[in-house]
Amino acid sequence: MDLLLRDVTPADAEAVVRILNPIIEARLYTVFDQRFTVDAERDYIARFPSRGVWKLAVRQPGGEVVGFQVLEPFGPYTTSFDHVGSLGTYVALDQRRQGIASALFPATFHAAVQKGFEKIFTFVRADNPAALAVYTGQGFTVVGTAKRHAKIDGRYIDEVLIERALDGRWAGAFSGANG
Ligand SMILES: CC(C)(COP(=O)(O)OP(=O)(O)OC[C@H]1O[C@@H](n2cnc3c(N)ncnc32)[C@H](O)[C@@H]1OP(=O)(O)O)[C@@H](O)C(=O)NCCC(=O)NCCS
Numbered sequence: 570m571d572l573l574l575r576d577v578t579p580a581d582a583e584a585v586v587r588i589l590n591p592i593i594e595a596r597l598y599t600v601f602d603q604r605f606t607v608d609a610e611r612d613y614i615a616r617f618p619s620r621g622v623w624k625l626a627v628r629q630p631g632g633e634v635v636g637f638q639v640l641e642p643f644g645p646y647t648t649s650f651d652h653v654g655s656l657g658t659y660v661a662l663d664q665r666r667q668g669i670a671s672a673l674f675p676a677t678f679h680a681a682v683q684k685g686f687e688k689i690f691t692f693v694r695a696d697n698p699a700a701l702a703v704y705t706g707q708g709f710t711v712v713g714t715a716k717r718h719a720k721i722d723g724r725y726i727d728e729v730l731i732e733r734a735l736d737g738r739w740a741g742a743f744s745g746a747n748g
Pocket residue numbers: 592598599656657658659660661664665666667668669670671672693694697698699700702703706
């Protein structure tokens with residue numbers, strides 16, 4: 570699949586919720602538990618921090634948005650965490666296992682290094698082995714499990730804590746994405 574990797578804009582809000590809401594409704598993959606409206610998403614994108622990275626994967630030709638990855642500052646309440654980002658990855662449910670997440674990671678890593686991030690620290694639902702496989706395949710290591718950390722539809726779910734260092738490798742050599 571040919572993919573264009575580019576930064577999100579507020580005009581992408583509808584495409585983003587078209588991917589995200591079915592993932593939320595499946596109740597299996599994410600700790601988001603409420604659907605997003607297009608208006609709320611547009612507003613969120615418009616307010617997205619300039620230090621964040623939000624990459625879309627757009628199928629070529631055709632221009633269909635088939636996945637995205639969002640990296641946000643981990644703890645904006647202190648400068649101590651300025652070098653740490655948290656990451657979410659979302660691929661359209663009917664487009665999985667075609668290398669879309671694999672294409673997004675290097676674009677996000679590259680942009681994250683450019684913006685001064687040195688590591689990513691994030692969470693994956695313990696009952697989402699596909700996500701864990703994708704992240705560990707991208708160099709993330711498991712650093713622990715937060716027990717009964719999410720509660721969705723009255724059911725507790727553990728969260729697996731994962732992290733990955735970003736080194737200078739991602740700063741210069743990468744040329745696979747624009748934006
Ligand atoms: C997890 C997710 C992002 C993976 O995206 P994807 O585009 O399907 O992943 P890729 O095709 O790039 O897969 C890369 C590798 O990850 C591993 N992988 C992906 N899906 C897998 C699965 N269901 N089971 C086991 N390994 C899997 C494989 O090693 C795969 O390589 P391969 O296909 O050559 O064997 C996607 O399934 C998704 O969006 N799921 C719903 C939302 C979600 O769970 N997000 C993560 C939480 S933030």
